[in-house]
Structures are given as C-alpha cells and as structure tokens.
Amino acid sequence: xxxxxxxxxxxxxxxxxxxxxxxxxxxxxxxxxxxxxxxxxxxxxxxxxxxxxxxxxxxxxxxxxxxxxxxxxxxxxxxxxxxxxxxxxxxxxxxxxxxxxxxxxxxxxxxxxxxxxxxxxxxxxxxxxxxxxxxxxxxxxxxxxxxxxxxxxxxxxxxxxxxxxxxxxxxxxxxxxxxxxxxxxxxxxxxxxxxxxxxxxxxxxxxxxxxxxxxxxxxxxxxxxxxxxxxxxxxxxxxxxxxxxxxxxxxxxxxxxxxxxxxxxxxxxxxxxxxxxxxxxxxxxxxxxxxxxxxxxxxxxxxxxxxxxxxxxxxxx
Amino acid sequence: xxxxxxxxxxxxxxxxxxxxxxxxxxxxxxxxxxxxxxxxxxxxxxxxxxxxxxxxxxxxxxxxxxxxxxxxxxxxxxxxxxxxxxxxxxxxxxxxxxxxxxxxxxxxxxxxxxxxxxxxxxxxxxxxxxxxxxxxxxxxxxxxxxxxxxxxxxxxxxxxxxxxxxxxxxxxxxxxxxxxxxxxxxxxxxxxxxxxxxxxxxxxxxxxxxxxxxxxxxxxxxxxxxxxxxxxxxxxxxxxxxxxxxxxxxxxxxxxxxxxxxxxxxxxxxxxxxxxxxxxxxxxxxxxxxxxxxxxxxxxxxxxxxxxxxxxxxxxxxxxxxxxxxxxxxxxxxxxxxxxxxxxxxxxxxxxxxxxxxxxxxxxxxxxxxxxxxxxxxxxxxxxxxxxxxxxxxxxxxxxxxxxxxxxxxxxxxxxxxxxxxxxxxxxxxxxxxxxxxxxxxxxxxxxxxxxxxxxxxxxxxxxxxxxxxxxxxxxxxxxxxxxxxxxxxxxxxxxxxxxxxxxxxxxxxxxx
Numbered sequence: 034x035x036x037x038x039x040x041x042x043x044x045x046x047x048x049x050x051x052x053x054x055x056x057x058x059x060x061x062x063x064x065x066x067x068x069x070x071x072x073x074x075x076x077x078x079x080x081x082x083x084x085x086x087x088x089x090x091x092x093x094x095x096x097x098x099x100x101x102x103x104x105x106x107x108x109x110x111x112x113x114x115x116x117x118x119x120x121x122x123x124x125x126x127x128x129x130x131x132x133x134x135x136x137x138x139x140x141x142x143x144x145x146x147x148x149x150x151x152x153x154x155x156x157x158x159x160x161x162x163x164x165x166x167x168x169x170x171x172x173x174x175x176x177x178x179x180x181x182x183x184x185x186x187x188x189x190x191x192x193x194x195x196x197x198x199x200x201x202x203x204x205x206x207x208x209x210x211x212x213x214x215x216x217x218x219x220x221x222x223x224x225x226x227x228x229x230x231x232x233x234x235x236x237x238x239x240x241x242x243x244x245x246x247x248x249x250x251x252x253x254x255x256x257x258x259x260x261x262x263x264x265x266x267x268x269x270x271x272x273x274x275x276x277x278x279x280x281x282x283x284x285x286x287x288x289x290x291x292x293x294x295x296x297x298x299x300x301x302x303x304x305x306x307x308x309x310x311x312x313x314x315x316x317x318x319x320x321x322x323x324x325x326x327x328x329x330x331x332x333x334x335x336x337x338x339x340x341x342x343x344x345x346x347x348x349x350x
Numbered sequence: 351x352x353x354x355x356x357x358x359x360x361x362x363x364x365x366x367x368x369x370x371x372x373x374x375x376x377x378x379x380x381x382x383x384x385x386x387x388x389x390x391x392x393x394x395x396x397x398x399x400x401x402x403x404x405x406x407x408x409x410x411x412x413x414x415x416x417x418x419x420x421x422x423x424x425x426x427x428x429x430x431x432x433x434x435x436x437x438x439x440x441x442x443x444x445x446x447x448x449x450x451x452x453x454x455x456x457x458x459x460x461x462x463x464x465x466x467x468x469x470x471x472x473x474x475x476x477x478x479x480x481x482x483x484x485x486x487x488x489x490x491x492x493x494x495x496x497x498x499x500x501x502x503x504x505x506x507x508x509x510x511x512x513x514x515x516x517x518x519x520x521x522x523x524x525x526x527x528x529x530x531x532x533x534x535x536x537x538x539x540x541x542x543x544x545x546x547x548x549x550x551x552x553x554x555x556x557x558x559x560x561x562x563x564x565x566x567x568x569x570x571x572x573x574x575x576x577x578x579x580x581x582x583x584x585x586x587x588x589x590x591x592x593x594x595x596x597x598x599x600x601x602x603x604x605x606x607x608x609x610x611x612x613x614x615x616x617x618x619x620x621x622x623x624x625x626x627x628x629x630x631x632x633x634x635x636x637x638x639x640x641x642x643x644x645x646x647x648x649x650x651x652x653x654x655x656x657x658x659x660x661x662x663x664x665x666x667x668x669x670x671x672x673x674x675x676x677x678x679x680x681x682x683x684x685x686x687x688x689x690x691x692x693x694x695x696x697x698x699x700x701x702x703x704x705x706x707x708x709x710x711x712x713x714x715x716x717x718x719x720x721x722x723x724x725x726x727x728x729x730x731x732x733x734x735x736x737x738x739x740x741x742x743x744x745x746x747x748x749x750x751x752x753x754x755x756x757x758x759x760x761x762x763x764x765x766x767x768x769x770x771x772x773x774x775x776x777x778x779x780x781x782x783x784x785x786x787x788x789x790x791x792x793x794x795x796x797x798x799x800x801x802x803x804x805x806x807x808x809x810x811x812x813x814x815x816x817x818x819x820x821x822x823x824x825x826x827x828x829x830x831x832x833x834x835x836x837x838x839x840x841x842x843x844x845x846x847x848x849x850x851x852x853x854x855x856x857x858x859x860x861x862x863x
Contacts, residue, residue: 215459220442224450227439234401234437235451235501236422295441 044288045300047339048307055310063317072194075313081261083202083305085276086283087209088253090301093284094213095226095246096293097146097153101161102280105138105251106258106273108164111172113259114268117184118177124184132255138164139251143244153247168270177268188263198264205256210298222246227294282329283308286336308332351411351428351508351540352376353398358407360393367393368404369564373542375509380531380541381570382551385561386585386778391544392434394561395513398542399431400424411508425451430507432498432515438486445469445482448501472504473497475530476523491518491685492637499527503534510534511542516550517775518685520636520804528554546778548578560584582779593786596794598814602626605663606798607648607767612657616643618822621657625767630789630799632813632830634806634841640822641802642685645769648800649674649682675705681765683756685772685802692756694745698737701744701755702726705763729758733788750781757788768792769800774808786812810837818844 059066085102092099113131116122122130142160146153190197212219225232225242233239254273261272285291286307287300311332312325355373359366368390375381385391396402397409400418409416411427418424438447445466446453454464466482473480477496486497495518502510510531516524531541531554545551551558551573558576560568567584568576604627613619618640625631633641646652648659650668659666661678674680692701703722726740733754737747744755753773760768770789774782789812793799803809809816810832818826818841826844830837 217453217455217458217460220446220450220453220460224439224442227441228436230435231437231439232450234399234421234431234433234435236420236425237450238422294439 044297044340045303047336048287048300048303052303052307052310055307055314059310059314059317063314065317066313069194071313071317073191073196075309076194076199077191077196077264078312079305079309080196080198080202081257081264082279082283082309083302084205084253084257084260085280086301086305087205087298088250088257089280090284090287090289090296090298091209091222091246091250091253092153093226093289093291094222094293094296095243096229096291097243097246098291099142099157099247099250099254099280100154100277101138101142101157101164102250102254102257103273103276104161104164104168105135106254106261106276107270108138108168109135109255109258110262110268110272111168111177111270114177114180114262115171117181118179118268124181128259131259132252135251135253135255135258136248137251139248139254140244142251143247146247147240147243153243172270174270176270178266180262180267184263185266188260188266198260201256201260205253206298206302213296213298218242218245223294223296225293226296229293278326278329279308282333285333288336288340304336352413353429353509353540354408354410355394355398356408356410358394358397358404358409360397360402360405367564368397370407371561371564371566372407372569373398373559374570375540375542376557377508377540378535378538379556380535380543380554382555382558382573383542383544383561384546384548384551384558384581384585385567386780389561389585390564391561392513393564395431395433395511395542395544398424398509398511399429399433425505425507428505428508429511430502430505430509431511432502432513434513434517436494437498437501438494440487441485443483443485444473444480444489444497447486447497448472448482448504450501451505469500469504472500475503476500476526490638492520492523495519496523503530507539509540509542511544513544514546515543516545516547518637518772520638521806522636524550546782548581551581552578585779593783593790593811595787595790595812598630598790599628602629602814604628606661608658608660608663609648610658610660612647612659613655614643614647615653615655616640616647616822618644618647621824623817623824623827625798625800627798628793628796630793630801630812630814632809632816633800633802633819634804634809634813634816635819636845637804639819641819642771643822644819645682645771645800645802648767648769649680675763675765679764679766680769681705681760681763681767682769683760683771683773685775692744692752695743697741697743698730698735698747698755699723699726699740702729702758702762705759725762726758729761730755733758734784750777750785753777753781753785754788757785761792765797767798767800769802771802772804773801774803774805782808806838806841807834809841810834816841820845 065071088102089099109131112134113127116130117124117127142153142157145156187197213223221237222242222245224237225239229239258272262268283304284296284301286304287297289296308329311328315325315328353375355371357370357372358368359370360368371390371394373394383391383394393402397404400421400423416427439450448469449465454461454468469482473482476499480493480496486494489497495515499515515527535541543551543555555573557570558568558573558581559566559570560581562585568581605624606627607625609621609623612621621644633644635641643652647654648668650670650673654667659668666678668674668678699719699722703725706725723740730737730740735754735758736751744752747755773785773789777785789799801813810830813830816828816830817824818828828837828840
C-alpha cells in the first residue's frame with residue numbers, strides 16, 4: 034500500500050476530503066468566509082455540538098443509545114443558571130453542580146438499563162421526558178438571564194478568531210481519545226461494546242462498563258449544556274431541545290457502528306467540522322435555515338453510503 | 351488443580367438439562383467430555399465456568415467447595431475456557447484480545463508493548479506466523495479459533511476447558527494444539543476436552559466421561575478401558591450408525607457445471623473442473639486453501655477475472671447471489687450457519703420458506719403462513735427436524751437440527767446445484783449420518799452437490815470424486831473408492847507432498863502447474 038491508499042483506507046478519509054473541498058469552494062465563492070469574524074462564528078458554534086456528539090458517541094460505544102442527552106442538557110442548563118441567578122452561587126460551584134446533575138442523570142440511565150435489562154433506548158426515552166418535565170416544572174419555561182459577567186464573557190470573548198469557549202471541548206476531546214485508546218477502563222468499555230457476550234465470558238465487568246458509558250455520556254451532556262449557557266449568555270429551558278439529531282449525526286457520519294464497539298473521537302470531530310461548515314455555508318449563501326435540517330439528513334445518508342462503499346471495496350480486495 | 355463436580359443438577363423451564371452428573375477432573379490429566387448435542391455438555395461447561403449456577407450439587411477445587419457467581423469468579427479461581435461461541439472483540443487486535451482479561455498496564459494505562467510481547471508468547475505455541483497487531487475482524491474463522499485458544503492458554507489456569515476447539519481449524523493446527531495440551535498436562539494442569547471427533551478424544555485423553563440425556567453414561571473411566579464402540583453406544587444408546595447412501599453411480603458424463611481455467615479477485619488461478627448431474631463432488635483442503643472462496647465465486651459473491659463458467663453447456667456469468675439462486679438455481683449452505691444461514695429469532699416455518707417467499711405470495715402480494723407451512727412441513731418431516739412445531743424459533747433448536755433447517759430451506763427452492771460448506775461441524779454422530787444420507791438422497795433427484803469439508807472421514811464417506819485444493823489451486827482430482835486408508839493417504843500426499851512425482855495411482859492427475 035502506498036501513502037495515498039493507506040490514507041484512503043482510514044475511515045475518516047472521505048470526511049477530510051469533503052471538509053477540504055468545502056473549505057476551498059466556500060473561500061472561492063464567498064469573500065466573507067475567511068474573515069476573522071466568520072471563522073470565530075464557526076468555531077463558536079462548533080463547541081457545544083462537539084461535546085454533545087461525544088456524549089452520544091460514548092453511549093454508542095457500548096452499543097447503547099442515549100435519547101435523553103438533550104433533556105438532561107436542558108435540566109443542567111437551568112440548574113446551573115438558576116443557582117447563579119437566584120441563589121448567587123459562584124461560577125465554579127454552579128458548574129460543579131451542573132456536572133454532578135449530568136453525571137447523576139447518566140448514572141440513573143445506566144443503572145436502570147443494567148438492573149432492569151430493558152433496552153437503553155426505552156429507558157432514556159422515558160428519562161428524557163422526566164428530565165424535561167422537571168426542567169419545565171421548575172422554570173415554567175422562564176429563562177434565567179442574570180448570570181455573572183465573567184461567565185457570560187467566557188462565552189463571547191476571543192483571541193483573534195479563537196473563542197475561549199473552544200478550550201473545554203478540545204480538552205474533552207483529547208482526554209476522551211486518550212481514555213478510549215490507552216486506559217484500561219477505556220479499552221474495557223469498547224470491548225463490551227464490541228462483543229458483550231465475549232466481554233462477559235472473559236470476566237470483564239460488563240454492566241459496570243455500560244453504567245460508566247452512561248455516566249460519561251450524562252457528564253458530557255452537562256458540559257455541553259454549560260457551554261451553551263455561556264454561549265447564549267442566559268440559561269434557556271429550551272437548551273438541548275435540538276440536540277438529538279445532531280448528536281447521532283456526527284458519530285454516525287464519523288463511521289460509528291450502532292452495534293457498538295466502534296467509535297472514533299477524530300472522525301466524530303471531523304464530522305462536526307463538516308456539519309458546522311455546511312451550516313455556515315448555507316448562512317453565507319443566505320439559504321433559509323430551515324433547510325439545514327434537510328441537509329443534515331442528506332449528509333448522514335451520503336456519509337453512511339460512502340462508508341459502506343469503502344467497506345465493500347476493502348472486502349473485495 | 352483437582353476440580354470436582356458432584357451430583358450437579360440443572361433444570362430449565364420444561365427441561366432437565368443435567369441430572370446428578372459428577373465429574374472428577376484431576377491434575378495432569380486430559381478428561382474428555384463427550385455426548386451428543388443436547389446431552390448436557392454445554393450446561394455442565396457453563397456451570398464449571400461460572401455462567402450458570404447449579405440447582406443442586408457441589409463444585410470443589412482441591413477439596414474446598416467453591417461457588418461461582420459469574421465467569422469472573424471462575425477465572426479468578428483458575429478456570430479458563432475456549433467456548434464454542436465466538437469470544438473475541440472484532441475491532442481489537444489479536445494481541446489485545448488474547449490479553450483482555452488482564453491488560454498489562456502501568457499507572458492505569460495499557461502498555462501495548464507488553465500486550466503484544468505477552469500475546470506473542472502464547473500465540474507462538476500454536477501459530478507463530480500470525481501477527482498480534484492484526485485486527486481480529488480481518489481473520490478467517492480458523493484464525494479466530496487459534497486466537498481463542500491462545501487467549502485461554504494465556505490465563506495459565508489450573509483448569510483448561512476446551513469446547514470443540516478443533517471444529518474449525520486444520521489438522522496441522524490441531525496437532526500443534528495437542529502438543530501444547532500434552533505439555534500442559536505434563537506440567538500438572540487439568541484439562542477438559544470436549545469434542546465430537548472420537549479419534550481426537552482417543553488420541554489425547556486419559557479419561558472419558560460420556561453424557562446422555564443429562565445423565566452420566568460413562569463416569570470418568572480410563573480411556574484405555576473404553577473402546578470406541580462402547581463410547582459410541584454410550585452416547586447414543588446403540589451402535590454407531592453407518593450412513594446408507596444407497597447405490598452411487600460411478601460413470602458420469604453429464605456435465606452440469608463446467609469451470610474452465612478461471613481466475614478470481616480472491617486469488618484463484620487457472621481452476622478447472624466439472625460437476626456432473628447427480629454427483630457429490632468433494633472439495634478437500636486445509637483451512638485457507640481457497641475452498642469457501644471458490645464457493646463464494648460460484649454463487650456470484652466474488653468476481654471471475656479470467657476463464658469461463660458453463661452451465662448445462664451454455665456460457666454464463668453469475669453476477670449476484672440472488673441471480674445465482676433465482677436464475678441458475680445454485681444454492682449455498684454456509685459453514686457459519688448461525689451468522690449467515692439462519693434467522694435465529696424466527697420460526698422454523700419462515701426460515702425454511704424464506705428462499706421461496708416469492709412463490710408463496712397470494713394475489714395481493716401478502717405472505718401466507720399456511721402456504722409457508724405447506725412447504726416447510728413436509729421438508730421438516732423428511733429431514734426429521736426435531737422441533738415441537740413449525741412455529742418454534744430456530745435459535746432454540748440444537749445445532750444439528752439448525753443445520754437441517756438450513757438444508758431444508760435450500761431444498762425448498764429446488765436448486766439444481768447445492769454447495770454445502772462443512773455441513774456437520776459441531777453436529778452429533780446420529781445427526782451427522784442423517785445429514786449424509788440426506789445429501790446422498792437429494793442427488794438422486796438430479797441435484798448436484800459440491801461438498802466442502804475438512805473432515806476427512808466425511809469426505810471419503812460421502813464424495814463421489816474429490817478435488818484437492820492447496821493455496822487456491824486444485825492440486826489433484828481423485829476418484830473416491832470410499833476406502834479410508836488408501837484414499838486418505840492419497841489426499842494427504844497431494845496436500846503435503848510435492849505432488850508432481852508422487853504416488854503410483856493412475857486415477858489422479860494434476861490440473862495445475
């Protein structure tokens with residue numbers, strides 16, 4: 034195999050090519066595209082989506098689906114925002130509380146799934162409704178606006194085109210990649226996803242790994258929610274309501290297997306870049322934003338189709 | 351380690367799987383566990399490895415009672431097993447799979463250098479040629495089996511339990527495995543060996559326990575004291591059945607399929623042979639010789655890049671599996687019946703009728719259960735599929751009966767050419783001869799069979815002619831006289847010898863250079 038073939042064999046090669054093509058086309062077509070401000074806008078919208086995609090990716094890693102990511106995110110957003118606005122909690126404490134709620138929500142998802150033996154799809158469908166119910170019951174759909182200035186500033190300030198908001202997602206991505214590739218629990222988690230029966234026969238703590246994946250998934254949903262609050266400058270009860278499709282889209286475009294055991298931080302990140310790029314391109318081209326949803330669906334189909342072709346090609350060799 | 355099972359009993363709703371079974375596994379011995387499918391071997395194995403808890407009875411290690419709540423407990427107590435089910439993580443490397451139970455780690459981080467070095471050590475015992483960095487999903491079934499064995503060895507357990515370890519590996523690899531087992535035995539390990547291949551059992555074991563219908567039929571007697579025929583009659587409650595194939599025609603010149611000098615994208619070169627009407631043509635070779643790949647080519651799953659295929663004299667090109675089936679009536683019974691052959695969660699009825707759904711539609715295009723049953727019923731009776739009803743889900747049937755269901759579904763479609771790949775792997779003696787009779791019988795209805803098997807006695811018992819393959823080439827063609835001794839010697843000569851000058855037999859000729 035030469036270098037080009039080896040590159041092509043990588044599952045994210047099609048994504049990288051698409052991103053490259055998108056960049057070239059957009060910079061040729063639109064003079065605004067490469068401006069510092071537009072790059073900043075793109076990177077800023079990248080942050081929350083990336084963490085949300087990671088949250089779903091971890092559930093997919095053990096062969097589970099987490100439908101409650103958005104609902105849990107909404108709950109965390111109003112909880113963290115609420116304690117800062119109404120109770121005057123310092124930022125660190127509010128963030129800590131938010132993360133705790135996220136992890137606890139994930140723990141509930143995981144334990145319910147493992148203890149009852151009911152499919153995670155159904156458990157998280159139910160808990161999603163529970164989380165949303167608590168959210169709306171507490172807030173009566175009224176957002177919290179009165180947030181600490183430093184917190185809001187973190188969501189808007191930038192270093193040239195780089196938003197400060199980008200730091201947490203990058204750190205999370207790096208930590209996650211390292212966790213999955215190099216640590217023992219990370220490998221166990223993927224082993225359980227890759228072949229649950231084998232993992233059990235090998236004496237791996239299968240149930241604990243499924244719970245761990247859900248806890249991490251909830252924790253990342255909370256990170257996404259806190260970033261979203263900072264980005265918006267207010268704690269909206271509707272945060273997370275539109276996360277569901279995108280949370281699946283990115284890992285799947287990145288080649289994740291729904292059956293578990295096959296997820297990639299790099300490919301998921303590239304998929305998010307591509308999604309953001311397309312959204313930005315549509316804004317620049319003044320396409321009605323309602324069509325973004327359509328395009329996202331089409332993109333999933335194209336990406337999955339390309340992956341399939343590549344797999345077939347690899348097999349016939 | 352001395353591992354004793356005393357009076358173990360286990361029931362499932364409606365079935366008594368084990369009834370007062372005892373097993374005394376001593377250090378430094380290979381203890382064979384044999385019995386037909388459904389005799390209770392799997393249940394006993396699952397009790398020993400901590401997957402099931404017995405309803406009654408005791409387990410003890412070196413005189414101390416033990417209770418396993420999970421496989422983890424059994425592994426911790428020094429019990430290691432090669433299970434029949436695939437026990438590997440597809441996306442992980444060979445090395446990581448072997449070491450998964452206790453990944454070498456430093457400060458919580460996996461130390462991949464030692465993962466591969468350690469794995470290498472155990473893999474070398476069986477197959478030094480395999481790379482520990484290959485992803486498991488890229489391996490063949492036989493290679494995966496070797497990884498499973500290396501994985502079990504890597505636990506360096508006091509008790510090693512192997513459930514049909516040689517079902518999918520070649521004779522050569524099996525020999526390497528037996529050498530390792532003899533060495534472990536000499537080191538004082540206790541070994542439980544489960545196999546349907548009685549020759550292996552006799553060659554390897556010190557003691558044998560035979561189970562029948564969940565009870566002990568032979569209780570750990572020294573192997574020298576148990577003859578092969580006693581083992582068989584203990585297993586099935588009567589003498590070994592010999593498949594009655596009827597009278598086989600010897601003269602054939604009615605070519606159905608002619609393969610002329612084909613090459614494929616999978617690596618075959620210059621293959622030529624003819625399959626005649628009503629013939630059982632055997633394809634023998636070691637695992638990896640390219641037999642299954644040839645079968646896949648014939649059903650349109652891989653591309654022919656050179657040469658010609660002729661069906662009933664007319665040149666054809668087969669482009670897809672569906673076309674092979676519907677237009678050319680070529681069927682393929684996969685060796686991986688659970689993965690590829692059957693829909694385990696569906697009833698017997700629809701598994702049999704699936705190949706003919708187009709024919710059982712009513713005018714509105716709806717499937718009729720009644721029509722499905724009309725097709726499945728007679729076939730199920732003819733093949734003596736043991737099932738409470740046609741509505742039973744296939745996953746609940748025994749391995750042999752599942753195999754019969756896969757055969758039935760191809761009979762339903764009325765194929766002209768049937769390719770059967772390892773039809774009796776993991777199937778008990780009684781069912782095996784029933785399947786052999788079945789294959790012989792369908793050829794009397796003018797169906798031609800291409801038989802792929804790594805089981806030498808099966809090949810010699812069943813095939814009319816035998817093609818021997820090696821490295822994706824056909825290295826010889828033998829007229830089969832069904833005499834085991836001379837035939838097996840000729841086949842082995844073709845596989846291992848420099849076939850050009852060997853043998854005094856005039857019947858065979860090489861067809862490749």
